[in-house]
Amino acid sequence: MIRKRTFLGASLLLGLGGLGGLPATLADAAQPKPAKPGKALGGRGEILWDTYGVPHVYGKDVAAVFYGFGWAQAQNHGDIVVHLYGESRARAAEYWGEAFADSDRWLIANDVPARALAWYRASSPQFRRNLDAFAEGINAYAKANPGKIDPKIAVVLPVSGVDVMAHSHRLMNYIYVAPMERTMTGGNPGSNNGSNAWAVAPSKSKSGHTMLLANPHLPWPTSFFTYFEADLNGPGFQMYGATQVGLPVLRFCFNDRMGFTNTVNSMLGATNYELKLSGDGYLFDGKVLPFKTRTASFKIKQADGSLRSETLTLRESVHGPVFSRADGKTLALRVAGLDRPGSLEQYWDMGRSKSFAEFETILKRLQVPTFNIVYADKEGHIQYMDNGILPKHRQGDLAYWRGNVPGDTSATLWTDVHSYEELPKVIDPPTGWVQNTNDPPWVATYPQVIHYQDYPPYVAPVGPESLRSQQSAHLLADDKKLSFDDFVAHKLSTHTLMADRVLPDLITAADGDPDPEVKAAVALLKAWDRETVADSRAALLFETWAARFSPNNFTSLANYKVKWQASAPITTPSGIADPSAAVAMLKAAIAEMKTKYGAIDRPFGEVSRFAIDKVDLPGNGGFGNTGIFRTITWGPLKTGKRIPVHGETWVSMVEFSTPIKAVGLMSYGNASQPGSPHRSDQLQHLSDKTLRTLWTKRAQVEQHLEGRVAF
Structure with a gap:
């Protein structure tokens, strides 16, 4: 049956013309034929699997490393990766039915399959070989391990370098920059995305060595946001870090000399x-x-x-x-950026840079369409950059361009983008540190060295700075110098900054209330150390009250006495505007606590659980908008408990000493395939508020070896 439907639109191809009329299946039809597994790469490398399911890939050449990385992703996340490639072909409805039809329509209308083929062809010959080798590694794993990938998903196989490019293009440009929901419904699907990033210079470090934190926060359910940890080793390079499944390069990366990380920014591309x-x-x-x-x-x-x-x-x-x-x-x-096919290659080159000057030259390509980038190196350089491909506008602020812009005049039609030099950045500040937690760039360090008024108003909002961002700045600014142990302890902080700002006023207002339940609640809150940890008996009560005091995911400022002020960006808001209303909210919170949790003093970790498969452990950490740096977004209460839906995912903390110190965690484990022991084997660290040593040297890996694959 043929059904004709008027939907969506054709393409915007900047500098890659001639593809608008290509059929949606062209990219699939024109893909290079995968080589027979092992034929081209036999004896070229190996994967050492450590006891946390982390692949350490060693290749005799670059393509061999990509091949091993593809094999490793298929082994640990094959069902997700192959499914995502099927989606990026705009053939998901053909494979899996009506539920994927709107996604296919969106990708076809935006020419993603055809543009992916063009972008693949526009890559350098070496990088095309890398993409093909990565895809070949996936195919080789599937062939060598029949049945390990769900047969309903394996219909997508074999995959090719074009599929790898299509997935990256879809993720970067049509999940992050231009998600379908924003255009089709006006929603904000990225509102739960987030990350923390720190770089500390030698002047701020007790050891005199630079330090770097990478700490993305994304949804926990498996999807294109799922992270994968890996160690890649080839001629003249070593890269340790993480990336999102299906990507052939590390987006969060470090080695003995340098490292970089990303956080989601507000840039509108x-x-x-x-x-x-x-x-x-x-x-x-x-x-x-x-x-x-x-x-x-x-x-x-x-x-x-x-x-x-x-x-x-x-x-x-x-x-x-x-x-x-x-x-x-x-x-x-x-x-913006549909004429810039090189985001994967830019990430790859960033990880192989030999100096800050070279790294900055690579950044100036502006191929990565969005994300703040935070950098640190052994030589003592640190950088924060509000990176992205940002259109130049003649008028309007960020709110204006986030909405629906009048399309009946050329006055609003942008044709150019900002250069690297025009974007906000901080390089080697006198404070000795930079940070970002997805907030505007103006408090990348403090006291501020970049200012809102020096940039067009559509670059980023003036504020407010979130309480998580303020807590991040306090954790770095409030100490004179940090040891590596201090650095790690600060990262693991579960202190609730919002409690510091409003709890004294709430206690004062409620202290004289004759209601015995209010008296019990006040006593509980007075004794609370403001930490959101498993044995806390007041954290749930404060969270429940705070959700009423500051609705809309703890972002409303209406009930604060002092609103956020640009002149005091990390000390406001504070206080309670209407104490009697706050006490009424406390009484409502008490009633809600008794209904939901059975008591007002339930231990936080009895309700909040780190649970995957058969592992079920007490939780800690909480909503970032309450000013908790260790961010866990807890899902709805089900059968008396709640589990994370978003928050702490990949963490790496590095001190660029000799040798380097490196610790980290992949909160939900480094595998998602059914039956893998690595789906939940890091939850104990998460529950214990500890990190594991990252084994960056082959000798360390050999001491913690779980398996070996030669290719």
Whole structure:
């Protein structure tokens, strides 16, 4: 059955013209044929698996390292990786049914499969070989281990270098920069994304050595956000770190000399233009312009296993692809950086840089479309950069460009992007440290060295700085010099900054209340050390009250006495504006605690659990917006307990001494395949608030060896 449907739009290809009319299946049809496993790479390397399921890949050449990395990802995360590649082909509905049809339509309308092929071809010959080798490693693992990848998912195999590029393109440009939900519903799907990052210079370090923290926070359920830890070794390079599954390069990386990490930033690399329709066209500068149109088709698997074909009529305006929303609005999407295919290669080169000067030269390519980048090296350099491909605008602030922008005038149509030199950054500040927790760049160090008024207002909001960001700054600014042990202890902090700001006022307001339940609650809160740890009997009560005092995920400032102030960015907000209302909120919180938890003094770790498979341990850490640096976003209460839905994922902490010190954790384990012992084997560290030594040297790995794979 053929069903014709008007949907979405054609493509915006900046500098890669000629692909707009390609069928959605072209990228799949034109993929290079994978070589027979082992034929091209026999005897070229090996994977040493340590007892935490971390692959240490050793290759005689670069392509061999990529091959081993692909094999390792298939072994630990094969079901996710192969599924993601099927999605990025825009054939997920063909493989798995109607639930994936909207995703396929979105990717087809944005030309992701065709552009991925173009980007693959635009890569350097060596990097194309690397992409192919990574894909070949996945295929080789699947062939050598039949049945290890779910047969329903294995229909995607074999995969190729084009699939690797397509997945990266989709993740970077159409999950992070221009997610479907933002255009089609006006939602903010990235609101739970986050990370912490620190770099400390020798002047701030007791040992005189630079230190670096990498600490992304993303959802825990397996998806394109899932992290994978690995150690990659080849001729002239060694890289240890983590990346998101399916990516062939490390996005969080360190070695004996340097390291870098990423945090999600607020940079807007995409614009939704609201069009005014007129007849069969749209208004632009007082004229009616026709849409460019084309058709594309894809298949949808039916319940009986048959395939239904659907044809899409796609439209394009001068802005980009056009989308019809359920609310009647017609939007055109314009995405920056679609002429910049080199984000994977830039990450790869960043990890192999030999000096800060070389690293900065690589950053200046601006191929990575978003993310703050924090850097540190053995020579003592540190850097924070509000990185991304940012359009230049003639008007408007961030809120204006985050909304639906008028699309009927060329005055709003951007055509250029900012250079590296024009983006906010901090290099080797006199404070001796930089930090970011996804907040605006202005408090990357403190006292401030970059200022909102020196940049266009659409670069980032003036504020407010979140309480997590403020706690991050305090943890670094409040000590004169940090030892590595201090550095680690600060990272593991579960102190609740929001309690410091409002709890004294709440206790004062409630202290004289005659209600015996309020008296018990006040006594509990008075005795609380403001730590969100397993045995705390007041942390749940404060959290429950705080959710009422500061609704919208603890972000509302309405009930604070002193609102956030740009002139005091890490000491405001504070106090309680209406003490009697706050006491009423406490009484409501007491009632809620008794209903949900059975008592007002339930130990935090009895309710909040680190639980995967058969492992079920007491939890600690909490919502970042309450000012807890050790961020855990707890899900809804089910059968008397709650588990993380987001927060602490990958952690690495490095001191660039000789030899380096490196500790870390992959909170939910380094594997997701059913039956793997590494799905939950790091939860004990998470529960104990400890980190594990990262084995960066082969001799260390050999002492903790679980398995070996030669290729």
